[in-house]
Amino acid sequence: MNRTFRRLMAISVMFLTACTPVPQSSFGGPTLPTRTMGLQDSLPPMRSFAGNRVITPTRSNREVGKDFMDLSFRMESGRPVTRLTRFEAPVTVRVTGDVPPSLTPDLRILLGRLRTEANIDISMTGAQTASITIEAIPRAVLNAAVPSAACFVVPRVSSWEEFKTVRRTPTVDWTTLERRDRAAVFVPSDVAPQEIRDCLHEEFAQALGPLNDLYRLSDSVFNDDNIHAVLTSFDMLVLRAYYDPALSNGMTRGQVAARLDPILSRLNPAGDSRADRPRNDTTRSWIDNIETALTAGSSPASRRNAALHAVSLAGAMNWDGPRDGFAHYALGRLNVGYDSDIALSAFNQALRIYNRSPETRLHAAHVSVQLAAFALSAGDGDGDGAAVLSLVDGAMPIAAAHENAALLATLMMFKAEALEMTGRGAEASAVRMDSLGWARYGFGADANVRARLSEIASLNPLKGI
Incomplete structure (x- = not known):
């Protein structure tokens, strides 16, 4: 399993400069005077989250049960997983490699949540061996071996050197496991703290439990759209059920299905009274089109056409939720800088779709x-900043609740520009400065933070750039 670079909903806003012609710097963003950025020689200290529970709406246990089975007994490729495998308690974790300062604190927070919310007996160890080894490796080294992966997890190994030796053998085939004894999570050591943390959450969850990702999920890191950055209450429920004493290593799909209903009723009693909403499986054709749209390698025209096909397929299947919204978002993203009318229309439709359910508030x-970028670059219609403020003020608390510092910082940067439009310069400066601590966690290097701030500022027509 791996967290790929197909992060269309991800934190970068570099493409926003395509909305308006601006001079480019070496970072891919505009070159702006320091006074416009509102920065001194140094940035404020990095901010980070405490690791609170990320609560998503309770769904029907029938829905959760189907999701559990599809996540647990199928690989992303569609290959069946014939038996349930998991670690036997206690689960130990060690960290090796070029460990960045943020990794261990974020890992401790994650392990604490797993103990509290998923009821898994898991802890760090200083021993030379552990159930799960996390090795931090320079991104260039990791990508030289696995070009498409931002990070990934493999079974039966405990080091990068061991992985390189067995990478093309059945040793690292998850479907051959009888139980889980060892696994290694490989993360980049030289990227933004948030990217490292996101890798920890997704790959750690799959090291412990289900191996599949499902595009239909609106409330989970087990989804290739990568909307959710940290494990949600749904994910913790799945992991808690996965490690429930009523289940054990080696159980078949049928054996797990026979025991799952009472497990979920006990762990999630509110789900028994929720109405079931049948959802059909995601077609291979839709997945192929989305992957073509999101993956570099195909021509821009081919990627735009693939996104358009994904929109059409979602409509034909009567999907109304994460898949339909994501297809429209992909279409909009790929038309930024090519056809602004199509891009804006697609973004607006994606927002309408996502706003229909509390389950997709983070998606919205x-x-x-994206819509704030259009509003800001257009002068917000009458230039009063109201549209931008309306968009970002509703989104900021959601970004904070889901612990997405990059998204939160970006929204705050847009808010600062909108406040300047209204002549509220002191408020704008305070919001902009507050955004920088979150941006350092979300974007990493100071140069990246300054570039993002400059890109957004360049969209403000009142700055005369």
Whole structure:
């Protein structure tokens, strides 16, 4: 399993400069005077989250049960997983490699949540061996071996050197496991703290439990749209059920299915009274089109056409939720800088789709970034900043609740520009400065933070750039 670079909803806003012609710097963003950025020689200290529970709406246990089974007994490729495998308690974790300062604190927070919310007996160890080894490796080294992966997890190994030796053998085939004894999570050591943390959450969850990702999920890191950055209450429920004493290593799909209903009723009693909403499986054709749209390698025209096909397929299947909204978002993203009318229409439709359900509020917050860029670059119609403020003020609390510092910082940067439009310069400066601590966690290097701030500022027509 791996967290790929197909992060269309992700934190970068570099493409926003395509909305308006601006001079480019070496970072891919505009070159702006320091006074416009509102920065001194140094940035404020990095901010980070405490690791609170990320609560998503309770769904029907029938829905959760189907999701559990599809996540647990199928690989992303569609290959069946014939038996349930998991670690036997206690689970130990060690960290090796070029460990960045943020990794261990974020890992401790994650392990604490797993103990509290998923009821898994898991802890760090200083021993030379552990159930799960996390090795931090320079991104260039990691990508030289696995070009498409931002990070990934493999079974039966405990080091990068061991992985390189067995990478093309059945040793690292998850479907051959009888139980889980060892696994290694490989993360980049030289990227933004948030990217490292996101890798920890997704890959750690799959090291412990289900191996599949499902595009239909609106409330989970087990989804290739990568909307959710940290484990949600749904994910913790799945992991808690996965490690429930009523289940054990080696159980078949049928054996797990026979025991799952009472497990979920006990762990999630509110789900028994929720109405079931049948959802059909995601077609291979839709997945192929989305992957073509999101993956570099195909021509821009081919990627735009693939996104359009994904929109059409979602409509034909009567999907109304994360898949339909994501297809529209992809279409909009790929038309920025090519056809602004199509891009804006697609973003607006994605927002309408996502706003229909509380389960996709975070998705809507991501789309709000794109719409704020259009509103800001257009002078917000009458230039009063109201549209931008409306978009970002509703999205900021959601970004914070879901612990997405990059998204939160980006929204705050847009808010600062909108406040300047209204002549509220002191408020704008305070919001902009507050955004920088979150941006350092979300974007990493100071140069990246300054570039993002400059890109957004360049969209403000009142600055005369």
